[in-house]
Amino acid sequence: MSLAADTPSRPLITGQTLAILALLALAFLAVPALASNWTIEAILLPFLALSLAGLGLNLLTGYAGQVSLGSAAFMAVGAYAAFNIQLRLGLPLPLTFLFAATTAAAVGVIFGLPSLRLKGFYLAVSTLAAQFFLQWLFNKFGWFSNYSASGVISAPVLSFAGITFDTRESRYLLALSVVTIITFLTHRLVNGPARINLIAVRDNETAAKVIGVPVLRTKLAAFALSSAIIGVAGVLWSFTYLRTIEPEGFNLDRSFQILFIAIIGGLATIRGAFLGAGLIVVFPLLLSRGSAWIFDGGLDAGTIQLTQRIILGATIITFLILEPNGLSAILDRVTARIRTLKGRA
Helix, strand or coil: CCHHHHCCCCCCCCHHHHHHHHHHHHHHHHHHHHCCHHHHHHHHHHHHHHHHHHHHHHHHHHHCCCCCCCHHHHHHHHHHHHHHHHHHCCCCHHHHHHHHHHHHHHHHHHHHHHHHCCCCHHHHHHHHHHHHHHHHHHHHCHHHHCCCCCCCEECCCEEECCEEECCHHHHHHHHHHHHHHHHHHHHHHHCCCHHHHHHHHHHCHHHHHHCCCCHHHHHHHHHHHHHHHHHHHHHHHHHHHHCEECHHHHCHHHHHHHHHHHHHHCCCCHHHHHHHHHHHHHHHHHHHHHHHHHHCCCCCHHHHHHHHHHHHHHHHHHHHHHCCCHHHHHHHHHHHHHHHHHHHC
């Protein structure tokens, strides 16, 4: 009997792959036809943009172990780069995204240089400087906003090959397509040879040097790729969701929001970015609806918003205490439990 006959053949398409393909088919075909305008505008568009931003930060923090508190600043770099390249050169849509990603990557490398000598808390503080500096830069120099008096600019409508992305459905499909492509490429990256270098740098830089990992180059590459992905997320946030661009839309609160997405979803996991973004986007909406129903106009909007922040913060802290590995770990346990029950049946 041959060895080939004794070796069980692996299926060409696994159950997980089938589940992802089914989910993508549902997202591309069913959602645009069935979802309400409110669902697309208030949930799906911000979910896609924040998922991509969380994915970019997870690549840097979860896989490479480099802490960053300036994610929103790199979103702003991507958004302003796309706006100016459309305004001044009118490049095709793919080149607009490429230019935004490249610009954000270059800025990310500049602010990632301190990571060559700093780490941990000190690196987090240095990336916080990027947040404040870039926000000041976009406020100070009117060239970036085409000298808008208010500083708030309307994002131009994106178009490609005669297709204009001006409706809710078309903007959703554009965002979904971009997120799908970048997620696939990121998955190939973190499951390829680069994974060893990233995790080696994250776990122990000294040991990584000993085994021949180019630590400095790996750190800068992680900052560049992470910033590029987050920059594209900024384009989606401004052009497909808000359709306006202003520095205050990319403040420190946004950076913390992206950090919460990466941590809550689960570090060093691709799906963690999507799970965390789903919670961060949907939970405040549920709190808002619940507050309006419970208090029935008895409290002013400011008090309700403050109460929602307190509840959200307490929920995040409680969640991290009970499950520090995030929603991805919970999903793994649930999946394993279901498989066990199926095996007993």
